Amino acid sequence: MAELFSLSQAVARFVEDGDVVAMEGFTHLIPFAAGHEVIRQRRRDLTLVRMTPDILYDQLIGMGAARKLVFSWGGNPGVGSLHRMREAVERGWPVPLELDEHSHAAMANAYEAGAAGLPCAFFRGYRGTDLPRVNPNIKFVACPFTGEELAAIPSIRPDVAIIHAQKADREGNVLIEGIVGVQKEAVLAARRSIVTVEEIVDDLELKSPNAVVLPSWTVSAVVAAPGGARPSYAHGYYARDNAFYFAWDKISRDRNTFLEWMHANVTEARS
Amino acid sequence: MAELFSLSQAVARFVEDGDVVAMEGFTHLIPFAAGHEVIRQRRRDLTLVRMTPDILYDQLIGMGAARKLVFSWGGNPGVGSLHRMREAVERGWPVPLELDEHSHAAMANAYEAGAAGLPCAFFRGYRGTDLPRVNPNIKFVACPFTGEELAAIPSIRPDVAIIHAQKADREGNVLIEGIVGVQKEAVLAARRSIVTVEEIVDDLELKSPNAVVLPSWTVSAVVAAPGGARPSYAHGYYARDNAFYFAWDKISRDRNTFLEWMHANVTEARS
């Protein structure tokens, strides 16, 4: 059963040094508030998993929280590179970053397989490309009926999944709406999970019997964190702060500018 | 792009003798009207696929339309046996019925794999049971990372899928709501598809961005067939006629009573 926590309590209790952590969100509902709390609590040696690492992961990597990144597309969408991620990969600053790199199809299938309790995911992919040459986690298996070679990769089973959603009720049942990405799968695939929400309500007032819902007992901690996805957006609540995504390019180019910004806006800011 | 058809036109055009046909519906939204039209047009040698064959398939089998049944649970839910199916299996009347029998997990995964364009489905199943001994379509494959043995069965790729849904718009986009079963997967897995609907509307008026929708180009024919799921039910339109399910037990026990009922209520009835 999900319990209600403050953000600092939830991170203190459910995120440990060395954990495999998936903070998911596909442009939409990126859990910035929770990720910043992970930075404030100075977690180290994390393996960060995410299909589309963007600014939040750039911040975590630049602050030295991660030793490994599992991903399929890393960039500041529509703007350019992630300078902190590139510096960690290209120059090992502030700590070297190991990469476990996939395609979107592979990671989406690996989350799905994780949620489905399977040890690996099978899909039609990677044919004729170079990633299988550099990533030993990509194998091929023959269909026992047709002989067709299918790609296989280990399922994603994070120690902890962290997502942001629109709302939860007081029992801890969570509604996710709009571009739902792989957030439901990330939570179901993980051993522990933290869900920050825009608001906690008496009744989810679901408009469809087929709404995307995480029932209370699949979530470890529910945290009220209004605005917790900013500068990303929350469908029905607020829009994406595109100007900030452009601004990040300048902030993050230089180590010192980056550290100053993080100091002023994250580590010394109240959660 | 889905075209609008009358029921008789749709069946005439998209259902052929010898086809593999999946008429799906999980208690809810069973496509009785379309199935009855298949009987009226005297299709033969069909391979009928359905997780939960119930009265509609009992009628098709009793009328001699099928030579094979792919299924995972065959019965009149809450009432008892399917007498026509049993007589076809046990005594070959009116024609012998071959069985390709699975578990629900297997068929649900096989539909999912069919929709996903895969040649087979992988899942954790069938361990220690007798079905793999009598069904050569069940094999086991080792996970290339952990060595765990997973079950594999061929994906379901019907020649034609037939389902009933709540509504379609004039472009042929379809909304399914409530207990959605494997209907979306059946349509996406099939080469051709017929969707009967309670009503055709100007605007689907979706209440959720994540509603279960079949876009127009995934459907071959859309047919207005109000009440087309009776005696099954349509969420938001009408309730299940449970009394008829009980009545069917008596109607179907005896060959002649069955044939008379079919004559009076299906073959001589207007579509």
Place this chain on the structure above:
Amino acid sequence: MNYTTAEMMTVAAARALSNDDICFVGIGLPSAACNLARLTHAPEITLIYESGTIRTRPAVLPLSIGDGELCDTALATVSVPEMFRYWLQGGRITIGFLSGAQVDRFGNLNSTVIGDYHRPTVRLPGSGGATEIATSCGEIFIIMRQSKRSFVAELDFLTSLGHGRNGTERQASGVKTKGPTLLISDLCSMSSDPDTKEFVVHSLHPGVSREQVRENTGWEIRFAENVEETPPPNRMELEALRDLNARTAAAHGVTAAD
């Protein structure tokens, strides 16, 4: 209050469930027991039906696994592939509640055929969800009417794995979940012996003799060292069950099968 053996069976099964359980519920006897638990001592129990309905709270018992009532009263309804992949196989269910046409001493179940598979004497409905419910849920409770025809020494067909035909196959084949731990009939309650995995009678329903149990069991049934008497249904339990059955009969327009 007087009560029937069927009522005793359902009440005994309901008592085995708690607020913390996440139950995968089959139609018929399991559904009655699970909802009775919800309507009495376990109002927060989570019930899941394979039609995709999660945390459902039906006011009447469903006739079929996909009745509208299940969807109308559910927290959420998912597709059937999702139900079997994320929810059942995903290991999110604590208790699977099964029944069948035949059970053996190791809790293996048959719901496929009586007689030879290819030339059956009786063609039963088949597995439905049972095959993977039996291996994916944390543990399995079985509820069945007891007779020599249904409690058999040797299954005609093994649809759902209990502890295997010799009691050791489940563990040997690498299945990690507990399997059948409890079997409740209209005569008694049995639990699985931790060593042999054989079902052992630990409680006789009021008025039932050991002899009666033996006569209705197809194998040499064992009894626990201390066999208790099942407490009879109390007034609250019986009233809740009868109200549920009455509402169900009225809703379905017929007399319920039980």
Place this chain on the structure above:
Amino acid sequence: MNYTTAEMMTVAAARALSNDDICFVGIGLPSAACNLARLTHAPEITLIYESGTIRTRPAVLPLSIGDGELCDTALATVSVPEMFRYWLQGGRITIGFLSGAQVDRFGNLNSTVIGDYHRPTVRLPGSGGATEIATSCGEIFIIMRQSKRSFVAELDFLTSLGHGRNGTERQASGVKTKGPTLLISDLCSMSSDPDTKEFVVHSLHPGVSREQVRENTGWEIRFAENVEETPPPNRMELEALRDLNARTAAAHGVTAAD
């Protein structure tokens, strides 16, 4: 009307699309071309973004693949695993529209690294959806700015399979879809030779010489027997594109990258 080479490129790409197409759309140049087609001659085209948005009709170009505008104007939005399983891998897309940092003569693309994979000179974003878009869509259109740095003889890394490093690997490895058939740059349009699978220039954009194309291509580029001149953007096309870009810039609170 005057126009830029970037505008010519986007207009030429848009023209290649029709009402019947089901397009899997990448961010940036592909997104501009696909939406321009929708706003001009192909109003019924179906656009799908990997964020799960199906048949979307954005009024402004998304900055990221999961912008709210895509969901708000879509027929439906599905989860990302469903998008990649049922929609892309399921074979329901007629055209995948890709770009990359490097392309070779056989339409193979690199969006992973410049230099050695383990010690890259430039770490690019990576595959995203591209790897499986390249093999699962009916055919692939590529849109890229042309230069010797981007149109290379040998890719540093093969992220997305075109016709393979020798033009035959695609078919040899059993991939059934067509692969790259069209490449549109700011200088010209190329199509895949049916035999050799090599990209051949079939149309030069107005004012562009063969020499210019050669100077901006890292391999010995071939020209079709009859090379046409691409019709310049007409007024309707340019106005639609400029309106779209203006709306986009206003919505994002910044000047668009192009």
